[in-house]
Amino acid sequence: MKEKHDVVDKRHLRSMKTKQKLLEAAREVFLVEGFQKATISQMIKKAGIGYGTAYVHFEGKEEILMVLMDDVMEKFYDIAEVSFSPNTKEEARQIILSQATAFLKMAETERSMMQLFEQAIGISSSIAAKWKAIREKFIQRISQDIAFAQKNGLAQAELNHTLVAKGWFFTNEMYLWEIVRNEHHGTVEEIAETMTVVYTEGLYH
Structure with a gap:
């Protein structure tokens, strides 16, 4: 049971790190491009994460x-x-x-x-x-x-x-x-x- 709990904890931690990575990348993209021109694709690319992963956390910019x-x-x-x-x-x-x-x-x-x-x-x-x-x-x-x-x-x-x-x-x-x-x-x-x-x-x- 403990092992399963550890796996969930690690997954959650990884998920939090990914979210943080995406937010930091988004901040940089927004500041360079402005709100209108910034795209979620640019943010995903900058964060170095998968498309699917990004959309697990956020629906859009x-x-x-x-x-x-x-x-x-x-x-x-x-x-x-x-x-x-x-x-x-x-x-x-x-x-x-x-x-x-x-x-x-x-x-x-x-x-x-x-x-x-x-x-x-x-x-x-x-x-x-x-x-x-x-x-x-x-x-x-x-x-x-x-x-x-x-x-x-x-x-x-x-x-x-x-x-x-x-x-x-x-x-x-x-x-x-x-x-x-x-x-x-x-x-x-x-x-x-x-x-x-x-x-x-x-x-x-």
Whole structure:
């Protein structure tokens, strides 16, 4: 029985390695070719794996890109997940400023991949839907932080926390794409500081 289990384990490990190989090759092909021109054949060739093997893992290049999007967006999401339990408006401002700065700096770090995602969002409805789901995840997390601040008497309780969260995320997203396209004016720190002041002055007591 143990031998059979070992065989399954080895097969699973081999399968994971193959998947990783394909994802790494896909990343390189996407960055060179762009979303539209990249083909799964190029990725398979670069990874040095069989056609059948590739299709066991992914249906096509859109599915591969979605996994790459998850990998990159996880880094952004880690920033949003920072513990938020301020006792004062100033504490809240400091946490929000540090999150906004880290979020926009990540846009600089991941610029080439984010440029690829932007191309794909404009071309593929399933990638656009994927981005919408990512956006919703962020809005939900921000909404929780606002609700916490309202419950603790730091933020204006009469405001709808979901609407405020959307406004804050869309501001971040607009600057994110400007940085990705290299169209931003001012430094990342300056943008983050300005956004944070406007946001916290409007929301907090």
